[in-house]
Amino acid sequence: MTSATQASKSLHQRILEDIEDNILSGRWPPGHKIPSEQVLAEDYGCSRMTVNKVVTQLARAGLVLRRRKTGSIVMPQNSQxxxxxxxxxxxxxxxxxxxxxxxxxxxxxxxxxxxxxxxxxxxxxxxxxxxxxxxxxxxxxxxxxxxxxxxxxxxxxxxxxxxxxxxxxxxxxxxxxxxxxxxxxxxxxxxxxxxxxxxxxxxxxxxxxxxxxxxxxxxxxxxxxxxxxxxxxxxxxxxxxxxxxx
The missing domain is CATH 3.40.1410.10 (Chorismate lyase-like)
Structure with missing residues (x-):
């Protein structure tokens, strides 16, 4: 694995963990609209493709609901x-x-x-x-x-x-x-x-x-x-x- 690939994987994981922590800690409650992919890409200095993969993974896990025109919102969490x-x-x-x-x-x-x-x-x-x-x-x-x-x-x-x-x-x-x-x-x-x-x-x-x-x-x-x-x-x-x- 190249160093560039390792760096990309590390950044993907960091974005994922940051958003996940905001959701599971309750800082972002159900219904909260998460920052747009463009904003997240600018904040983390990465491509929108990287952010898109993160949001796709969060949606697949049931943490966010993706909406084409209005963006992604936090879903209710029932684990507790x-x-x-x-x-x-x-x-x-x-x-x-x-x-x-x-x-x-x-x-x-x-x-x-x-x-x-x-x-x-x-x-x-x-x-x-x-x-x-x-x-x-x-x-x-x-x-x-x-x-x-x-x-x-x-x-x-x-x-x-x-x-x-x-x-x-x-x-x-x-x-x-x-x-x-x-x-x-x-x-x-x-x-x-x-x-x-x-x-x-x-x-x-x-x-x-x-x-x-x-x-x-x-x-x-x-x-x-x-x-x-x-x-x-x-x-x-x-x-x-x-x-x-x-």
Whole structure:
């Protein structure tokens, strides 16, 4: 890759991150008209083509709505009103009046496998950080966390030891996200999970799988395994959020 190409990519990313930060922070509320492509090109000293690619990416991620004659406006963001919010496991434990701690059991930076590229919807040659973390409530294992982090989106994670902050809250502090998907299932504990959670193999466990995106690329995918009798999910929602079937 030439230095000119690297510079162009860096500028594209900087414009993208600046606009994204204005939207996700609330500085640009829903309905706000973002500066025109011509104004942005002048502000950043780049071509309109570069800005056009940025705005196209923002529109594809649902952050802005493009209008041919009036320009692009900020779309409402629903990430903070999701029926299942993203909670810090520490808060879950402390709500039980128990002492919290976590141990990082493994962390490996490596190339994503073909299966992972497909499952996460990533382009080729992406590098991942695989982290295994065990959360405790008092002296008992509370949750097994198995996480993949996209190092192209969060390169600083490669140097993080997660000693003070577990991977989940660390990511929330370091990178914004605009979409998330949850999958919740009751499963039989695998031998590995059973051993780490100090339960018998095949005992029921609650598994929460979550994937979050920043614009149109995966930030992280995590699998959280809880002993079945030690965890409950609670959600509050308004009529506008009610499911299709009661």
């Amino acid at each position: 009103s999701a029926i299942l919010e993203i909670y810090d496991i520490r808060d879950e434990v402390e709500a039980l009046d128990l002492a919290y701690r976590h141990d990082i059991l493994a962390r490996t930076a490596r190339a994503a496998s073909k299966t992972e590229l497909s499952a996460l919807g990533l382009p080729p040659r992406r590098k991942l950080l695989a982290v295994t973390c065990l959360h405790y409530a008092g002296d008992r294992p509370f949750c097994l966390e198995e996480r993949l982090i996209n190092l192209s989106i969060v390169p600083e994670a490669a140097e993080a030891d997660f000693a003070d902050l577990a991977p989940g809250p660390w990511l929330l502090d370091h990178v914004p996200w605009n979409a998330a998907e949850h999958r919740i299932a009751a499963e039989a504990a695998s031998p590995t999970a059973a051993n780490l959670l100090h339960i018998a193999p095949e005992v029921p466990v609650l598994v929460v799988e979550r994937q979050t995106w920043r614009l149109d690329e995966t930030v992280t995918q995590v699998r959280l395994t809880y002993p079945g009798g030690q965890h409950a999910l609670t959600a509050r929602f308004t009529p506008s959020q009610r499911p299709n079937a009661a």
